[in-house]
Amino acid sequence: MGANIYKNKKPLVFFLLPAFLFMIIYLYYPFFRNILNSFMKIRQLGTAAKGFNEPWFSNYVKMVTDKNMHTALLNTLIMMLVTLMFQVGTAIVLAVLVDNIGRGSRFFRTVYFFPIVISATALGLLFNLIFLYDKGMINQLLEKLGADGLTDWKAKGIALVTMMFPVVWQYVGFYFVILITGLNNIPEDLYEVASIDGATRWQRVRFITLPLLRNVICTCAVLGVTGALKVFDLPWVMFPKGMPLNSTWLTGTYMYYQTMEAKDVDYGSAIAVAIVVLGIITSKVVNKVFKEADY
Amino acid sequence: MKKRVLSALFCSVIGVSMIAGSAVTALAEGVELDVVTTFAGEDSNAKNYQEGIAAYEENSGNTVNDNSATSDETFKTTVVSDFEMDAEPDVLFFFTGADANSFIEAGKVISIEDIRAEYPDYASNMDDAKLPVSLVDGKAYAVPTNGYWEAMFVNTRVLEAAGVEIPGDDYTWEQFLADGAKIKEAGYTPVAAALGNIPHYWWEYSIFNNQTDLAVHTDIEAAAADPSAWIAGMEDVKEMYEAGMFPENTLSATDDETFQLFTQDKAAFLLDGSWKVGGIAGACQSDPEDPSTLDTEELDKYDVTVVPSKGNARKATDLIGGFSMGYYITAKAWEDPEKREAAVDFVNQMTSDDMIVKFAQHSANPLKEAPEADTSGMNGLQEKAIAFGARVTSYTGAAQDNFQGECRVPTFDGMPSIVTGEVSAEDAVAEGFEIYAEITAE
Numbered sequence: 001m002g003a004n005i006y007k008n009k010k011p012l013v014f015f016l017l018p019a020f021l022f023m024i025i026y027l028y029y030p031f032f033r034n035i036l037n038s039f040m041k042i043r044q045l046g047t048a049a050k051g052f053n054e055p056w057f058s059n060y061v062k063m064v065t066d067k068n069m070h071t072a073l074l075n076t077l078i079m080m081l082v083t084l085m086f087q088v089g090t091a092i093v094l095a096v097l098v099d100n101i102g103r104g105s106r107f108f109r110t111v112y113f114f115p116i117v118i119s120a121t122a123l124g125l126l127f128n129l130i131f132l133y134d135k136g137m138i139n140q141l142l143e144k145l146g147a148d149g150l151t152d153w154k155a156k157g158i159a160l161v162t163m164m165f166p167v168v169w170q171y172v173g174f175y176f177v178i179l180i181t182g183l184n185n186i187p188e189d190l191y192e193v194a195s196i197d198g199a200t201r202w203q204r205v206r207f208i209t210l211p212l213l214r215n216v217i218c219t220c221a222v223l224g225v226t227g228a229l230k231v232f233d234l235p236w237v238m239f240p241k242g243m244p245l246n247s248t249w250l251t252g253t254y255m256y257y258q259t260m261e262a263k264d265v266d267y268g269s270a271i272a273v274a275i276v277v278l279g280i281i282t283s284k285v286v287n288k289v290f291k292e293a294d295y
Numbered sequence: 296m297k298k299r300v301l302s303a304l305f306c307s308v309i310g311v312s313m314i315a316g317s318a319v320t321a322l323a324e325g326v327e328l329d330v331v332t333t334f335a336g337e338d339s340n341a342k343n344y345q346e347g348i349a350a351y352e353e354n355s356g357n358t359v360n361d362n363s364a365t366s367d368e369t370f371k372t373t374v375v376s377d378f379e380m381d382a383e384p385d386v387l388f389f390f391t392g393a394d395a396n397s398f399i400e401a402g403k404v405i406s407i408e409d410i411r412a413e414y415p416d417y418a419s420n421m422d423d424a425k426l427p428v429s430l431v432d433g434k435a436y437a438v439p440t441n442g443y444w445e446a447m448f449v450n451t452r453v454l455e456a457a458g459v460e461i462p463g464d465d466y467t468w469e470q471f472l473a474d475g476a477k478i479k480e481a482g483y484t485p486v487a488a489a490l491g492n493i494p495h496y497w498w499e500y501s502i503f504n505n506q507t508d509l510a511v512h513t514d515i516e517a518a519a520a521d522p523s524a525w526i527a528g529m530e531d532v533k534e535m536y537e538a539g540m541f542p543e544n545t546l547s548a549t550d551d552e553t554f555q556l557f558t559q560d561k562a563a564f565l566l567d568g569s570w571k572v573g574g575i576a577g578a579c580q581s582d583p584e585d586p587s588t589l590d591t592e593e594l595d596k597y598d599v600t601v602v603p604s605k606g607n608a609r610k611a612t613d614l615i616g617g618f619s620m621g622y623y624i625t626a627k628a629w630e631d632p633e634k635r636e637a638a639v640d641f642v643n644q645m646t647s648d649d650m651i652v653k654f655a656q657h658s659a660n661p662l663k664e665a666p667e668a669d670t671s672g673m674n675g676l677q678e679k680a681i682a683f684g685a686r687v688t689s690y691t692g693a694a695q696d697n698f699q700g701e702c703r704v705p706t707f708d709g710m711p712s713i714v715t716g717e718v719s720a721e722d723a724v725a726e727g728f729e730i731y732a733e734i735t736a737e
Contacts (some may be wrong), residue, residue, distance in 0.1 A: 043734055047376070133543070264700075
């Protein structure tokens with residue numbers, strides 16, 4: 001009798017059903033509806049579609065020729081690379097350094113993790129003040145150091161760097177915590193044996209820490225690259241409407257702009273579909289490149 | 296036995312509660328009106344509106360379910376989708392331009408003419424010539440409370456430092472460019488504007504300035520047929536940009552940043568709407584929420600004046616302005632015999648002479664016979680704005696209200712590309728009209 005309780009799986013279905021229905025209503029239905037919308041004429045949010053576009057795939061043709069979409073795709077790819085190199089890279093360096101100091105490691109863990117808990121919108125406003133043209137923190141500092149004139153940190157040539165710096169800075173702590181957890185799982189004995197054999201500190205990192213951290217680094221890389229596709233709030237707060245001169249578009253900000261500002265809802269839907277396709281392709285490629293090793 | 300007593304008791308309790316319930320229903324008088332407006336949040340009339348509702352409820356015995364929200368794109372979308380889903384309110388205070396087209400086309404609001412056929416006194420205190428008409432059928436649907444104007448605010452401290460006079464009523468474009476050069480030479484920014492963020496005001500006036508007939512300014516079809524005024528307007532903004540009239544970072548700055556240049560005595564002119572009077576006063580208060588903390592000496596440095604004229608049909612005192620919002624009565628309320636009269640009474644009370652004077656403050660009002668404005672509680676800039684209003688020779692609606700959504704993109708968001716020469720004014724204007732033609736053909 002008692003064993004039958006565990007064999008009967010029907011109650012499990014009952015408990016899974018609410019979540020399943022929730023996902024159907026709020027994720028899968030809107031997703032498929034969005035694909036359909038990308039073929040239709042919708043001129044304002046909240047209004048019904050006025051039939052299909054002519055030809056029905058015209059939004060996808062437009063996307064191929066749209067210069068801003070090209071900029072958005074290119075910037076998103078740059079964002080992925082920057083994420084890999086600087087977010088994950090900086091996190092590895094910091095994690096190894098903190099792991100090697102005896103005292104104060106807890107303090108540094110908190111310090112590096114802290115930006116994660118601040119909302120991206122608040123950070124965007126904060127960095128707006130830091131990079132402000134007139135009396136911004138950096139320009140004031142440069143003025144004190146004797147610089148002539150003010151620097152426009154949001155001007156076309158430098159805007160992308162100004163945008164990516166806070167995004168990278170914000171998420172370093174996230175990967176740092178994941179890597180620190182990975183470092184804690186490496187047995188202390190290995191380091192002791194290596195020390196007895198005369199290995200230097202760098203050699204211990206190079207031949208013990210990094211190889212044993214490989215799988216964790218791979219996970220961070222996958223999370224970082226796929227996360228770069230979704231970056232939206234901080235860039236939008238700092239550089240709304242792809243300012244300046246359409247040079248800072250990302251796929252997420254461009255989709256939002258087309259839907260909410262330009263009111264081209266069907267084109268916004270088509271961009272959303274492109275983002276999903278790009279996300280699937282990227283995660284497949286990244287999973288292949290950063291394949292976890294079996295030990 | 297015990298069970299019988301209990302069931303008898305239970306039945307009597309239910310019976311008594313039903314009688315009591317129906318008595319309560321019978322006692323409740325009046326109807327419930329669902330009302331949506333933009334008088335919420337930081338709107339300067341939010342308090343006046345709440346007082347108006349309280350007075351209406353007291354006088355009529357009706358109840359108002361107020362769902363007002365701050366006016367932004369989300370608000371517009373919510374209103375439009377509520378109409379789509381038959382969940383519209385009974386009374387709505389909303390825009391009268393292209394934003395209202397969808398629910399007017401669907402016949403979901405009642406025209407003033409139709410309401411007057413049954414209630415001849417409806418909005419009878421209004422000057423009918425000032426009632427905004429729909430782009431769909433040319434009929435008036437909304438009863439406005441207060442108007443707006445767009446004009447040039449000046450920082451007199453900067454003008455004084457640069458040796459420039461406050462522009463007079465005959466201010467010309469050439470004088471403006473010459474003053475700009477003088478101000479720049481003195482180390483100040485002539486015009487506070489963020490072309491990459493809010494080019495709206497200069498977009499509007501630059502086109503308005505080049506019209507040869509002011510009456511066609513809001514006629515988009517006419518402009519599409521002959522876009523010369525629009526192209527010349529975009530070229531004028533480019534000329535200003537090339538002359539260094541705007542802040543160095545005008546393409547990457549936000550509107551807040553450039554407004555700060557104006558309030559910190561670094562820029563001389565600011566082209567903006569009558570609503571900015573409150574924003575400027577707020578910048579002179581140590582607590583922006585508390586008008587009693589106003590630094591009157593600081594506020595005295597501001598004035599409001601005309602926008603330079605290019606000598607075409609427009610005089611410097613001809614302004615962009617008018618009435619772009621008003622109270623609509625929806626078909627849903629009109630067709631409900633209980634709500635029809637309540638809705639008409641509500642709009643009549645909220646647009647009475649007293650209420651209009653209260654709401655209009657320093658901006659224009661739509662009344663036939665406007666009583667003298669009570670300036671006792673007004674600050675110095677509001678008083679200057681009222682005095683300035685008396686100098687205005689005409690108000691013309693904004694063309695951008697009829698040219699919305701995607702068609703604006705090439706010249707609004709594309710303004711930085713136009714002024715830097717990446718895209719020609721001609722191409723940008725043509726692209727906007729192409730999209731407009733596509734949308735109107737649907």
